[in-house]
Amino acid sequence: MMHFIFDVMGTIAFVISGVMVAMDKKLDLFGVFIIAFVTAVGGGTLRDLLIGSTPVLWLQDHTYLNIITGTVILSILLRSKKKYVRTSLFLFDSIGIGFYTLLGIAKGLSVGLSPVMCIALGTITASFGGVIRDILCNEIPVIFRKEIYATACIMGGVSFFLIRELPINELYADIATILIVIGIRLWAVKYKISLPNIYRSFNASE
Amino acid sequence: MMHFIFDVMGTIAFVISGVMVAMDKKLDLFGVFIIAFVTAVGGGTLRDLLIGSTPVLWLQDHTYLNIITGTVILSILLRSKKKYVRTSLFLFDSIGIGFYTLLGIAKGLSVGLSPVMCIALGTITASFGGVIRDILCNEIPVIFRKEIYATACIMGGVSFFLIRELPINELYADIATILIVIGIRLWAVKYKISLPNIYRSFNASE
Amino acid sequence: MMHFIFDVMGTIAFVISGVMVAMDKKLDLFGVFIIAFVTAVGGGTLRDLLIGSTPVLWLQDHTYLNIITGTVILSILLRSKKKYVRTSLFLFDSIGIGFYTLLGIAKGLSVGLSPVMCIALGTITASFGGVIRDILCNEIPVIFRKEIYATACIMGGVSFFLIRELPINELYADIATILIVIGIRLWAVKYKISLPNIYRSFNASE
Numbered sequence: 001m002m003h004f005i006f007d008v009m010g011t012i013a014f015v016i017s018g019v020m021v022a023m024d025k026k027l028d029l030f031g032v033f034i035i036a037f038v039t040a041v042g043g044g045t046l047r048d049l050l051i052g053s054t055p056v057l058w059l060q061d062h063t064y065l066n067i068i069t070g071t072v073i074l075s076i077l078l079r080s081k082k083k084y085v086r087t088s089l090f091l092f093d094s095i096g097i098g099f100y101t102l103l104g105i106a107k108g109l110s111v112g113l114s115p116v117m118c119i120a121l122g123t124i125t126a127s128f129g130g131v132i133r134d135i136l137c138n139e140i141p142v143i144f145r146k147e148i149y150a151t152a153c154i155m156g157g158v159s160f161f162l163i164r165e166l167p168i169n170e171l172y173a174d175i176a177t178i179l180i181v182i183g184i185r186l187w188a189v190k191y192k193i194s195l196p197n198i199y200r201s202f203n204a205s206e
Numbered sequence: 207m208m209h210f211i212f213d214v215m216g217t218i219a220f221v222i223s224g225v226m227v228a229m230d231k232k233l234d235l236f237g238v239f240i241i242a243f244v245t246a247v248g249g250g251t252l253r254d255l256l257i258g259s260t261p262v263l264w265l266q267d268h269t270y271l272n273i274i275t276g277t278v279i280l281s282i283l284l285r286s287k288k289k290y291v292r293t294s295l296f297l298f299d300s301i302g303i304g305f306y307t308l309l310g311i312a313k314g315l316s317v318g319l320s321p322v323m324c325i326a327l328g329t330i331t332a333s334f335g336g337v338i339r340d341i342l343c344n345e346i347p348v349i350f351r352k353e354i355y356a357t358a359c360i361m362g363g364v365s366f367f368l369i370r371e372l373p374i375n376e377l378y379a380d381i382a383t384i385l386i387v388i389g390i391r392l393w394a395v396k397y398k399i400s401l402p403n404i405y406r407s408f409n410a411s412e
Numbered sequence: 413m414m415h416f417i418f419d420v421m422g423t424i425a426f427v428i429s430g431v432m433v434a435m436d437k438k439l440d441l442f443g444v445f446i447i448a449f450v451t452a453v454g455g456g457t458l459r460d461l462l463i464g465s466t467p468v469l470w471l472q473d474h475t476y477l478n479i480i481t482g483t484v485i486l487s488i489l490l491r492s493k494k495k496y497v498r499t500s501l502f503l504f505d506s507i508g509i510g511f512y513t514l515l516g517i518a519k520g521l522s523v524g525l526s527p528v529m530c531i532a533l534g535t536i537t538a539s540f541g542g543v544i545r546d547i548l549c550n551e552i553p554v555i556f557r558k559e560i561y562a563t564a565c566i567m568g569g570v571s572f573f574l575i576r577e578l579p580i581n582e583l584y585a586d587i588a589t590i591l592i593v594i595g596i597r598l599w600a601v602k603y604k605i606s607l608p609n610i611y612r613s614f615n616a617s618e
Contacts, residue, residue: 028401030357031350045256050457052466054258059323108471117471136347141548144443151442194440234607236563237556251462260464265520265529342553 002171003106006178010099011064012071014040017092018133019075025137029076035133036072040064042129043100047121051111090189093142094152097126098182101153102174105160119157126153126181148188156181208377209312212384216305217270218277220246223299224339225281231343235282241339242278246270248335249306253327257317296395299348300358303332304388307359308380311366325363332359332387354394354401362387414583415518418590420479422511426452427483429505430545435491437549447545448484452476454541455512459533463523502601505554506564509538510594513565514586517572531569538565538593560600560607568593 018039022032041058048056058064104125108118127143127150134141143149160177164170187193224245228238247264254262264270310331314324333356337347349355366383370376393399430451434444453470460468470476516537520530539555539562546553555561572589576582599605 027350030355030401034349034356049255049461050466050468050471052258052464054256055317055319056256059256059319059327062320062322065322065326111467113467113471114474116474116477120477121471135341135547136350143446144439144548149442150446233556236561236607240555240562255461258464260462261523261525262462265462265525265533268526268528271528271532341547342556 002174003103006099006174007103008063008067010096010103011040011067013092013096013099014043014129015068015071016075017089017096017130019072019079020089020092021133021137021139023076023079027137032076033069033072035136036075037068038136039096039129039133040068042132043125043127044103044129046128047104047107047125050121050124051107051113053107053111090186093130094182094185094189096129097149097153097185098156098178100126100129101156101181102160102177105157105177106174115161119154119161122157123150123153126150148184148193152181152184152188155184208380209309212305212380213309214269214273216302216309217246217273219298219302219305220249220335221274221277222281223295223302223336225278225285226295226298227339227343227345229282229285233343238282239275239278241342242281243274244342245302245335245339246274248338249331249333250309250335252334253310253313253331256327256330257313257319259313259317297392299336300388300391300395302335303355303359303391304362304384306332306335307362307387308366308383311363311383312380321367325360325367328363329356329359332356354390354399357401358387358390358394361390414586415515418511418586419515420475422508422515423452423476423479424483425504425508425511426455426541427480428487429501429508429542431484431487431491432501432504433545433549433551435488439549441488444488445481445484447548448487449480450548451508451541451545452480454544455537455539456515456541458540459516459519459537462533462536463519463525465519465523502598505542506594506597506601508541509561509565509597510568510590510592512538512541513568513593514572514589517569517589518586527573531566531573534569535562535565538562560596560605563607564593564596564600567596 015036018036019032021039022035027035041056041064045056045058048054101122104122105118107125108121113121131141131143133139156177159180160173163173163176166173221242224242225238227245228241231237233241247262247270251262251264254260307328310328311324313331314327319327333349337349339345340347362383365386366379369379369382372379427448430448431444433451434447437443439447453468453476457468457470460466513534516534517530519537520533525533543553543555545551568589571592572585575585575588578585
């Protein structure tokens with residue numbers, strides 16, 4: 001039940017991020033809808049294809065289409081002024097990866113994958129929608145930009161399996177994982193934290 | 207049986223559209239073949255993956271490969287002069303989405319999807335091949351260009367479910383759907399019809 | 413057993429090619445890892461999705477992740493000077509397509525596909541990882557560059573089915589196939605062999 005709510009929250013966050021990027025590119029109404037749709041369902045679809053869970057969920061359950069359509073309409077109506085777009089985009093994208101990382105891990109556990117592969121599946125679930133969004137909109141995929149992105153998903157995933165060992169409620173472990181991913185991502189963007197430079201000695205040797 | 211003929215017609219139309227875009231990009235013989243192949247089978251492949259119908263049909267039935275190979279060879283031999291390319295491209299691409307929209311809807315019905323999801327599946331089947339073709343050829347995906355594209359598939363799909371309620375032969379409903387999609391698409395391109403602009407008030411508020 | 417060794421060899425070769433392209437693009441550590449990973453598992457993943465063999469192997473068997481991680485680390489530590497990158501890239505990419513062509517054919521045979529479709533599956537397995545690598549790194553996909561690429565896989569595949577008819581050990585047929593693909597590819601790059609130009613008469617008619 002809580003996972004369904006997490007799924008709805010993640011979907012809404014990714015739809016908003018998709019609408020922002022698509023409107024920034026001046027796509028028409030349908031283009032905005034498609035980008036929002038692909039951003040929201042892309043990660044979960046790849047996850048379900050990889051583990052062989054078909055037909056994919058959003059084809060069977062109208063809830064996703066309804067939520068996406070409603071959120072697209074609201075996002076377009078309530079759009080804020082352009083200068084806030086970049087900041088808000090990071091915020092909603094980060095919220096989305098938080099929820100989707102957890103959902104990917106949970107799905108991996110449900111089909112008996114090992115913890116390492118659950119974390120990989122969580123990272124794929126969280127990042128693929130944004131990657132497709134950026135490729136279709138001709139942006140450098142968010143996963144390759146300077147700041148920590150997939151690393152936040154991985155660190156959240158590791159935390160999930162550590163926290164699960166503690167004698168606490170499963171729901172708290174879930175929520176902690178979501179917050180850790182979002183927190184690391186926002187913190188990395190705010191302080192421009194990136195992975196160590198592997199080119200320094202490389203360049204020096206030229 | 208008729209669906210098989212529709213599939214062959216759609217495949218031929220998409221192959222021709224793929225050859226045109228690929229030759230416009232001066233790809234070599236094999237590049238032209240690959241783009242034609244991907245354009246023709248891309249939409250159906252994604253549809254079959256999403257609903258879990260594997261191995262995908264073209265791996266099991268040589269008819270597709272034969273038709274694609276034959277059409278590529280004929281298209282290259284009979285290619286018209288370059289100035290007609292753009293017009294013909296729109297024509298063949300539109301014929302392709304007409305047939306594939308219907309086939310996607312039919313496949314959705316056969317696995318028990320709701321009408322709304324059948325229409326979504328039809329739209330994906332019709333548009334994905336062209337999207338891949340354009341991404342591989344470094345063009346803006348046709349689905350994001352100004353004129354109505356996916357909207358034509360959706361309107362055709364809605365018509366399909368309305369016409370089916372009438373006391374007419376199923377075959378006529380199928381053919382009507384195909385013609386509606388092609389008609390809307392050609393009409394939109396001819397008169398440069400596009401979706402309403404959602405940026406006017408947005409820009410005014412800046 | 414030998415197929416597992418071939419798989420490991422192909423994986424290592426593709427990881428090195430992925431690291432080279434990603435480092436050439438100055439991606440950060442994680443970006444380099446992702447490109448290497450996608451290059452190595454992309455072809456096999458698409459193959460398994462198309463034939464419906466899920467969950468895909470690398471989600472179930474940690475060997476792949478371990479080999480990829482180890483090879484990425486070694487490649488970064490042992491990276492050669494930049495001027496050798498282009499040559500080495502061709503070498504490792506060619507080794508990779510040799511092994512993966514054979515593995516794709518073998519997988520196709522194991523699910524009962526016809527020889528023609530086995531060769532198609534082998535070509536897809538061999539080329540898709542490199543195509544994704546190049547799209548993500550914003551390079552023209554290797555398959556569309558001037559020299560023979562997929563054609564080498566196809567010729568290797570045809571050879572495989574011819575050699576199999578001979579009264580020799582199956583292992584030798586496998587190794588011969590791998591060497592034929594690698595040989596044709598290296599030979600085509602060295603002597604800049606490309607497919608016949610299909611535009612000459614086309615241009616003349618303008």
